Amino acid sequence: MGEPEAVVKTTARPAVPRWARKSTLVLVIAALALAVFGTTTQTWLTVHLDPAQLGGAVASQNGLQVQGSKAATTVTALALVALAGGLAASIAGRVARWVTTGIIVLAAAGIVAAAAVVLADPLAAAQGSIAAATGISGSTVQVDVTVFPVLAVVAGSLLGICALAIVPAGRYWKSRTKYDAAAATPADGGTAVGGTTAAAPADEIDSWDRLSRGDDPT
Secondary structure, eight states: OOOOOOOOOOOOOOOOOGGGOHHHHHHHHHHHHHHHHHHHTSEEEEEEOOHHHHOTHHHHHTSEEEEHHHHSHHHHHHHHHHHHHHHHHTTOOHHHHHHHHHHHHHHHHHHHHHHHHHHHOHHHHHHHHHHHHHSOOSOOOEEEEOSHHHHHHHHHHHHHHHHHTHHHHGGGSOOOSHHHHHHHSOOTTOBOTTSOBOOOOHHHHHHHHHHHTTOOOO
């Protein structure tokens, strides 16, 4: 009678959807955060002032150009926060992913809100730049809005959606910390979740087999 073979059941890991791949999701979040940051380096507002207020140079400059970093100062900082959060989510554990997801979502909401304020009242957003250029605050002038605040709203909205996708996608990601790994790997002699009890050693099985036949196990 030969030794019984230990049968170990293995559970195949489900196929990871394309949208849930860690590399894909983190790359998209980083790209959107950089896109938001890039919009702040461009002109958001063009202020048309009386040439007498700024001198003859205004006529050749076609108005006062206000960058997004000056029109909405918080957008730049929030974009960097979202970028750091996306990179942190790629190496974070299960609990930390929830925290980083919340941070990215809040940053995305702040980006959308700040850009929406500029679109709703461009004159108020340009007052700081007007006062710095002319020394006069509270001026009533014509302000033209470029497409970049709209792009910041779109990129910020997509950033928030991608951040929320981290939670369901994290179920397909491999454990990165010893705490997550302990939940998936049973202790010696224990039973794995969805698996079977660990097989006994071959020599121990052979001893019990001899005792059942009345033989001397030694």
